[in-house]
Every structure is written in structure tokens, then in C-alpha cells.
Amino acid sequence: MIKNDNFLRALRGEKTDYTPVWIMRQAGRYLPEYRKTREQAGSFLDLCRNPELACEVTLQPLRRFDLDAAILFSDILTIPDAMGLGLSLNEGIGPKFSRPVRTKADIDRLFVPDPEGELRYVMDAVRTIKPALDNTVPLIGFAGSPWTLATYMIEGGSSKTYALTKGLIYDDPQSAHKLLSITAKAVTDYLNAQIAAGVDAVMIFDSWGGSLGVRAYQEFSLRYMQQIVDGLQRSSDGRTIPVTLFTKGGGQWVESIVKTGCDGIGLDWTSSLADVRKRVGENVTLQGNMDPTVLYARPDAIRKEVKAVLDDFGTSGRHVFNLGHGILPDINPEHVKVLVDTVHEYSRNVD
């Protein structure tokens, strides 16, 4: 039994003591103790591949803040790396693949990595973190969406326009679907292995789904997230594992996202939680959605904005507070404490 299971209860639609809160990228560069462990590990990837140190940075934000969930420390690009594309991650430059997917032959060479083979280090991290958490709060596992992974695999790194990836979906949709199918299968196996290793909930980050057109999103991103949702082991050892889908920039598409049967929808700060609730009904949890830049402001302004998000959501339940995207690396950790404490205090009083 998990002592503080408010996060899981919110995702199941059960009553909670207050609005649970966690923060995307809560184990990260804004924390001095993270920067120290990261230095000790070597590169970012060395840190991901070291289960003890990955466990250490996963736990660091929980020591500072009253967070309602932990999230596995890892990266969405572990899967394409395990497919042999040769990942390097350098601060300031961003991710790079030395062998990006550029030809039909490159697509033919892709394969579904064995989660307990090439990706065993991720499962080992889960198996290290889960007992270390000692059932204080749930552990979230995660993966990137097939579309989001495809943009990195094809562009070979970050991109502003996704010129090559979008060129492929419009010029040769069949090849694009082949790549996305293999990737969807890889993500499904990877998340199921995380569930078997002990995570209590999973989340799919469709960070660049919002770059797609309204029709292309359905065909090249949501379709593959649906395949993953359908293929997940959503109960394991008597546990129910909720799944949350987060398409950044996808606020116009929530009606179709909820149809996948997911338990939670992540939202960025451009959406009104009240408006989305009206559009999707009561059977899904909303996660979000404060603008991460609010944390640059002074404590009073942060409190005001946290309350505005909670007021916008209202008192209907099924809300997990979060930022609308990952926390920025130059945020003052004291400001995060203000956010977390305000969420708890204010939502406890409202309920």
C-alpha cells in the first residue's frame, strides 16, 4: 500500500485529500544537488544508465518538496538509442543521433529493442527506485510518443520546422507509418516492462504532436498513442496502472484524445481547465497546467497564479496539478516550494 496515493486516486476518479501535485522534470538542473550528482556520473546518459545515481536524482526533489509522485529519471530518447541510432546528449547543443533515419533502408533496419536487453538499465533503475521510495508516493514511468520520437530519429536532433519528418509523412506516408508502427510497438513493450518492474502509473509525452496539422495529428500521432494505450498491461499484480497522454499544443484536440481510453490528459497553459472539462466530460483526469515561466516571478505572484489555475479547474475533482511543460533549468528551487505548498493549502481549503 502506498502511503500517499492521492495522485493515483485522482487518476482513478476517487476522492482525494487535496489536489495532488508533481512537476515535469522535477529531477533536473534547477536543483544544485542534481547538478552535483550529474557531475559525478559524467554525461547525462551516464546518469540515466546508472541505476543507483538515477535513483538518487529521482528522490532528490522529494526530499525538498512535498510532492505527490516521483517520476523515473530517464530520457524519452532511450528507445531510438537502443535501436542503434547512436544518441549523444550535450548541454546547450541538445540531443544528436549519429545515425539518423533518412532512407527506406534505414527504416528497414529499425527493430523493437528488448526492454530487458538493450534497455535493461531503465528497468534496473525502476527496480532500484521502487524499493527506495518505500511506498511513500507512487512512481511514474514514461516514454515519448511515436511521433515525437520519429522527429528526433529523422531530423537527427531537435528541429524548429520538422522539415524532413513532415516531408516524409506527406511524400511517403507508407514509410512514415512503417517507422511509427515499429516505434509504437517498441514504446508499448518498454512501458509494459516498466509496469512489470514496478511503476504505478505511466505517461506518454507527445512533446511535438502540437506541430502537426489537425488531420495529420490524428493519422501520425494519436493513432499510435491509441495503439500503445490498447497494448498496455493496465492491471498488474492486482494493481491498476493509469495512463496519461500529454500532447503539448494539443488543447484543440482533447475530444479525440479522451477517446483513446486514457485515464489522464496532460494540458499546457494555453487551455482553460474549465473549458476542457466541459468538452471531455467527467471520466478523465486533467493534469496541468501552469505556465512554467510563472516560476520566474516572486512568491506572491506564484501563489496568485497557482490559485488561478485551481480556481479555473473548480471543485469537480480529477485534477493533478503540474506545470504545462518541464520546469526551466534556471528556476529558483524556493519558488517550487511555494508552488507545491500553495497547491496543497489552497485545494485543501476549497474542498
Add this chain to the structure above:
Amino acid sequence: MIKNDNFLRALRGEKTDYTPVWIMRQAGRYLPEYRKTREQAGSFLDLCRNPELACEVTLQPLRRFDLDAAILFSDILTIPDAMGLGLSLNEGIGPKFSRPVRTKADIDRLFVPDPEGELRYVMDAVRTIKPALDNTVPLIGFAGSPWTLATYMIEGGSSKTYALTKGLIYDDPQSAHKLLSITAKAVTDYLNAQIAAGVDAVMIFDSWGGSLGVRAYQEFSLRYMQQIVDGLQRSSDGRTIPVTLFTKGGGQWVESIVKTGCDGIGLDWTSSLADVRKRVGENVTLQGNMDPTVLYARPDAIRKEVKAVLDDFGTSGRHVFNLGHGILPDINPEHVKVLVDTVHEYSRNVD
């Protein structure tokens, strides 16, 4: 009388012969003749400041393609430059202000530039282009939205997170409102001067409004666009001047955008035109919204996507075809011809 006034008729809600089309940044780097004139002029800003050459590049795309409107060749940053912030525009680096707005004293120094003083070169360009067009198609004038201009003025250039600008709106909203008020007044005067100089329609580019949270958008972007719409001379010499507002990433907010009383709403490719039409009613024109990256694809794929946009809109009228953002600099001009001709042929048959 303008010979081809389909663009203006679409904005007025009158019957058109076909769906009119123009392309954001249609006078630009993807055209070899533009690159030649640009080289002749010196810098990008030299080109903006030379009415004859600005006229030449405005007309270039009309010689190649059957476009239904011309747009003044200029830049949204002319206003902050005229306020004394010291603009430089360098390819690959992006815009830079040598004297960005960082303190209350900086805000106090801002002033409303005289459109026939510091900005006379823009009005001279309008007065040169208008007769050169010889009433073949309408001429669109434009400006940046106060919020979008503010991000450049405060950050000193482009930004991924708008950390300083958002820091200001949350920490010191009063100072932010002061800056935005002056800028809104400057934009209003600037557009009214363009109207007096001869433009037939105006457009406000709120390129970065979509970075704001749902509530902050209302307070810090839309509010100031409303002030501009209210202050525009929308009839001049018996002419009616339609105004189009374009918030990139603003698809969730169209109900509030239409309430400004604008004649047209620009939309990016994440919106369904059919869905937006349902939400905003019949009394506004929708402009957009093909993903600019579709132009990387082969002609057959371009035709298919153009038709998908027209089919999504349907046959209800009040549509101006455009991309959902500016054309990318590495697009093959032949592909633009495919787009323009397909819009005309397909929409003529549907009507």
C-alpha cells in the same frame, strides 16, 4: 476600382469567384529574384527603407503566381526600431535590439513614433507600391501585435521561453501594461497612416500570443489588439478597410478574438476550419491554414493537402486561403505555383 477584389469581397462577406489566396512572407527568400534585390539593397533593413526596392520585392511574387493580394514588404520590428531600440536583422542570427527595454526608466523613455516622421519610409513604400500595383489586386498593410513586439523589445531578440517578458507581466503587471499601452497606440497610428497612404486592408501579426497562458492572453495580448481595432480608421475615402487578427497558436481562443469586431481571423494548421466556423459563427472571415511544411512535398501531395483544407472549410464562403505561418526560405517556388493554382481551380469547381 480594384480589378481582382476577391480578397476584399471575402473579408466583407460578399460572394467571390473562387477562394482568394495569398501567402504570408510571399515576398521573401524562397524567390531567387528576391535574393538578388536584397543583395543589391544591402541589409534586410536597407531593403525595407528603400521604397523603390521594397516596391520591387512586393511585386515579384505577383509576377510569378496568380495571387489575390499583395502585402507591403516591411517588418513588424520597424516600430520598436523607431522608438530608438536600435534594431539589427542578420540572417541566421535573427533580430537584435542593441538597447532592449529592461528597466522602468527604459519604459519611461518609450514614445509613440510619428508614422510620417521616423516611419515615413514605410508610408513612402505604400505610396510607391499602390500606384505600381495599378489596381490589379488589393494591398495589405500590417503591424505586429503589442504583445509580440513587447517580447522582442524586452528580450532584445528572439526567445524560446520569453523569460524576461513573462517575468515582467507576472512580477510587475503595471509596468507591462504601460509598455503595451504605448505600443498599442504606436501600432494604431502606424496602421492608420498606412491606410491613409493607400493600403486596402490591414493585418495584425500576434506571432507569439500563443506562448501566453489562457488568462494572460486576454490581459496582455488580446486587450491591446482590441484597442487597435477600436482605434483604426476602418473607412477612408469611401473605402472600407478590413482588419484581420492572427494569433499563431490561438486556435483555442477564437471565440474571444472574434468579439474584437475584426473582419478576419488568421489560423494556423492546428485548427480545423470547420470547427472554428461552428464556434465563431458566420460574420467573420477565416484565413489559413495549410502547414507551411507541406510545400516540401511533391506536387501531388501538395494538391491533396490544399484540397483537404478547402474541403475542411466547406462551401460557406468567407475563406481566404493562406499558409498557417510564413513560407519557409528553402521552398521550391514551383511548389507555390501548384498551391495557388490548385486553390483557384478546386474552389471554382466547388462553388
